[in-house]
Amino acid sequence: MSEKQIKVRFAPSPTGYLHVGGARTALFNWLYARKVGGKFVLRIEDTDQERSTEESYQAILRGMEWLGMDWDEGPILQSDRLDIYKEYADKLKETGKLYPCYCTSEEVAARNAAAGEVDHAGYDGHCRELTADQISAFEGEGREARWRLRTPDEGTTFWYDIVMDKLEFPNEAIVDRVMIKPDGFPTYNFAVVIDDYLMGITHVLRGDDHVSNTPLHLMVYDALGWDRPKFGHMPMILGPDGKRLSKRHGATSVEEFADKGILSDAMVNYLALLGWSAGGSGDGVFMRKELISKFSLKKVNSSPAAFDYTKLEFINSQHLKRLEPADKLLLSEAVCDKNGWSFSETWQIPANDRANYLNKIIKVLGGRFSDLNRLPDMLSFFFTEDFTMEQEAVAENLTPETAPLLNKLADKIEADKSDSAEEMEAAIKAVAADLDIKPGAIIHPARVALTGTTRSAGMYDVMCLVGGPRVIERLRRASK
RNA sequence: GUCCCCUUCGUCUAACGGUUAGGACACUGGCUUUUCAAGCCAGCGAUACGAGUUCGAUUCUCGUAGGGGAUACCA
Known part of the structure; x- marks a missing residue:
């Protein structure tokens, strides 16, 4: 196997944050590179001086890093490569493949409108066959040239897309697009080809919105006499309503x-x-x-x-x-730090420091550790008395009828100095048996008294971890 | 307008031209009697439409409809 090394790239423009569509495109490139042991290049397409910003450049890098998509080359800025684009543009100017055009976009649009064309009718080829005299006349007027690619008028351009299969366009549908702007910057359509070729990109995997640009790109490869890479176009990501995601x-x-x-x-x-x-x-x-x-x-x-x-x-x-306990611990500690929750030596609980305590809580939480937004509420009552008592839960569970039950449970735990989950269970069952009621009749109000909600990990475990003294205190408080 | 692409449950998707069209999310119901946003089980639910090719089309072809993209001196 002496295959050329596979190389792909993600080439966003720094004109906004990294959005999910771009991230998905980047991901497919990255996954492919990692899968086949190829290279992944990050290239920033900042040829639009008006819209490119340093902030979005930084935002894109942060996004890539957060997602863990590491790149093997780059970030390469196109604005650093102007000389290179100029070199290849000059070659094409020499052969006449690139020709100067002196029409502003307003003039082109005005002509199209006058000809009764639709809004988005493209360039009409006005400057395609300018004579040397005409050119110097324009130059004499002080007009600046932008350089357009002379595209073939007949035949078709096609390629076998990795995702879409064969894609074919009639050449007459491809207008002469601008490759070099009056400010000397290349357009995307020019720079993308030069870079992909020079960087040895073997597979161009990009968004579906580039499908109709591809024939133009192919024409640039042809004009330069270059071999084409393979292309694969990923479909767009839509919003839940089927419209473009926004x-x-x-x-x-x-x-x-x-x-x-x-x-x-x-x-x-x-x-x-x-x-x-x-x-x-x-x-x-x-x-x-x-x-x-x-x-x-x-x-x-x-x-x-x-x-x-x-x-x-x-x-x-x-x-x-499925996170490792160590990772769950990290996330939990962050929540504690943010809320100022620390471990108190006075708590009679089976742990000797916060990490240890949190590890036990995490174990008891089990599959309930599934939403970081709920994590603070799930941890609060282990660390503070200032936890939320849900109105509805209180109204339904802490009533004049349940108060004596909780009091009795508190007495029992106090008398037995109950500590472990087993002892807590024994205390509840003993009180229930004594009163001839089901354990559940005590457990439910106790849960509200201890956690403020009707949902929690197993009660015996929660009681054990909150610790006897605090359990007694909360039960008594709730029975008033 | 023109060019191009897309179309399987509400959503993401699977299915050498031959399957009771499968799975996942969501939703609904049940179980779990120590609750639950945790767990388990079940149910609901799709080949856009119309032709054609074929013994047989989700699958191949054409048309229609719908959606999307491009038509920039943005990418």
């Missing part, structure tokens, strides 16, 4: 998801599932390594996919549950 659907910036408690691995997992599947059955929850080993360009779908926030939440919850 802010009005909710979060679209990758960083917003980070803020919302989505795990990087979960985001990557969900994004991978949008337009790709491992085939067969299963819930689609994959660790990063599994994604890499399972990924295949052949399984990339050709139809657009709707972004489903609910499914993302599900994937996220699955990743949260």
Whole structure:
């Protein structure tokens, strides 16, 4: 196998944050590179001086890093490569493949309008056959030239797309687009070809919105006499309503998801599932390594996919549950730090420091550790007396009827100095037996008294971890 | 207007031209009597439409409808 090394790239323009569509495109490139042992290049397409900003450049890097998509080359800025584009543009000028055009876009639009063309009718070829005299006349007027590619008028241009299969365009539909702007900057359509070729990109995997630019790109490759890379166009990501995904659907910036408690691995997992599947059955929850080993360009779908926030939440919850205890501890400690919750030596609980205590709580939480937004509420009552008492839960469970039960339980625990989960269970059962009621009749109000809600981990474990003295205190408080 | 792409449950998707069209999310119901946003089980639910090719079309072809993209001196 002396195959050329596979090389792919992600080439965003720094004109906004890293959005889910871009992230998904980046991910497919990254997964493919990692899968086949190729190289992944990050290139910033900042040829539009008006719209490119340093902030979005930084935002894109942060997004890539958060998602763990490391690149082997770059970030390469196109604005650093102006000389290179000029060199190749000059070659094409010499052969006449690039010709100067002195029409402003306003003039082109005005002519199109006068000719009764539609809004978006393209360039009309006005300057295509300018004579030397005409050129110097324009120059004499002080007009600046932009350079257009002389595209073939007849025949068709086609390629075999990795995702879409054969794609073919009539050449007459491809107008002479600007390659070099009056300010000397190349347009995207020129720079992308020069860079992909010079950087040795073997597979151009990009968004579906570039399909109709591809024939033009192919013509540039041809004009330069260069071999073409392979192309694969990923379908777009739609909003839940089937329309193009936008802010009005909710979060679209990758960083917003980070803020919302989505795990990087979960985001990557969900994004991978949008337009790709491992085939067969299963819930689609994959660790990063599994994604890499399972990924295949052949399984990339050709139809657009709707972004489903609910499914993302599900994937996220699955990743949260499967986190290593050490990682759960880290997340929990962050919540504690943020709220100023520390460990108190006076608590009679089976732990001797906060990490130890949290580890026990995490174990008891089990599969309930599935939503970072709920984590603060799930931890609060272990650390403070200032936890939320849910109105409805209190109204239904802490009544004049339940007060004596809680009091009796408090007495029992105090008398027995109950400590372990087993002893807590024994205390509840003893009180229940004594009163000839079901344990549940005590457990439910006790849960509200201790946690403020009707949902929690197993009561005996919770009681044990909150600790005898605090349990007694809360039971007494709730029975007043 | 023109060019191009797309179309399987509400959503993401699976299915060498031959399957009771499978799975996952969501939803609904049940179980779990120590609750639950945790767990388990079940149910609901799709091949856009119309032709054609074929013994047989989700699958191949054409048309229609719907959606999307491009038509920039944005990418």
